Amino acid sequence: MSTRRSFLSATAALTTATVPLLGQAQAESSSQNKLLRAIVGTAAGSTPDVIMRVIQDRVGGALSKTIIVENRLGAAGQIATEYVANQANDGSTFLVASTSMMITTPLLNPAVKYSYGKNIVPIVGLGSVGYVVVTGTGPGAPKTLNELFDQLRKSSGSYSSYGVGAFGQLGAEMLMERAGVKALHVPYKSAAMPDLIAGLNTFAVTTVSEAVPLVASGRLRALAVASPTRMASLPTVPTVAESSSGKIDLSNFSLEVWYGLFAPAKTSSTFISTLSNVVIDTLKRPEVQTKLDAASVVVTPLSTPVFAKKVDTDFGFWQETLKRLQASGRLS
Incomplete structure (x- = not known):
């Protein structure tokens, strides 16, 4: 150092x-x-x-x-x-x-x-560039971060990323560690979002730049942004910290590259x-x-x-x- x-x-x-x-x-x-x-x-x-x-x-x-x-x-x-x-x-x-x-x-x-x-x-x-937790919009897809955690407690689920050690994987594991849940990691070399859109994976933690157009078009749902404050590009989406509950402490959670x-x-x-x-x-x-x-x-x-x-x-x-x-x- x-x-x-x-x-x-x-x-x-x-x-x-x-x-x-x-x-x-x-x-x-x-x-x-x-x-x-x-x-x-x-x-x-x-x-x-x-x-x-x-x-x-x-x-x-x-x-x-x-x-x-x-x-x-x-x-x-x-x-x-x-x-x-x-x-x-x-x-x-x-x-x-x-x-x-x-x-x-x-x-x-x-x-x-x-x-x-x-x-x-x-x-x-x-x-x-900040990160955001996203999921599909199909039937049964979670509408909030806490709903996602509840689903993962009942059934394992899966999340997509661009490989072991990629920021999306690190962010997902840090988040699940805080919540005390686990999910199967499904790594992709490229184009990880189509399978999420199709409902083949439960969620992903991806960059705001990748998520915004997919959220705007209704193909993905943004559950929470992993930043200290809400983002101008997703003003109605709460921060991860805002999703803290009596059971889960998500305060100060942040992920950026x-x-x-x-x-x-x-x-x-x-x-x-x-x-x-x-x-x-x-x-x-x-x-x-x-x-x-x-x-x-x-x-x-x-x-x-x-x-x-x-x-x-x-x-x-x-x-x-x-x-x-x-x-x-x-x-x-």
Whole structure:
């Protein structure tokens, strides 16, 4: 943990191959120095991809650079993260990453070839996407979160997610742990919602961005949002905490995935500070916030030290949570 907290103080000087951002001596050709690569570990159209593409031209313009978004898919973001962790620390390449890529995936899979704070470090926080508990709308489908719990007590039921360790699975198991119930986990590589709509699974915990259009069209029912307060995109849906009862304490229950920019370790503090400031200024623009709001992204610009502290705090939370869920046999 101390390595993560002190990454800035341990930043090394740039080598002669470094590509500085603002008018410093350049060792590479001018055409190369004008390009920055933003590596995204998910497909085009995914939330981190959308965030980066919304801001890339504005951020690039402010830096007098051209930012290229490059999607490197595979292994739930591990390939992209490992790639960036092994790039030169010259400021030419950075990563758009999430909570799962930086924290939960390494905790669940110690074999990954990167480690937050050791060979990859934070630049700036971008925002987050919340989660919502959803079910089908067919006969017998629960209409409230407590009705869902009652059904699971009477019969096991099932829930869908995008795989073991995916945030949807973690959220579902954390929720059922609080309620003292269990359900069969049905993992999907993609398209988990059609079977839920068809009534083949009992419920799912999924992102607001995935749920909103399906709820609006009447194909899914939102039971509760896993956020501290109600969401503007689902204003009539209560929070999980609001569903607390005398039997079940759901207070302070929250599940979100955040997104941020990260760089190879020992990247210049000048580069990190400059990019962080420009990104924060860009995210504050009303037109940018409008576009990201349409993608159900809660824009939360966080400076490098504030973002680093958040990552550290979340690392501790997930380390404890995953250990507990694994010990109880809930992660399978």
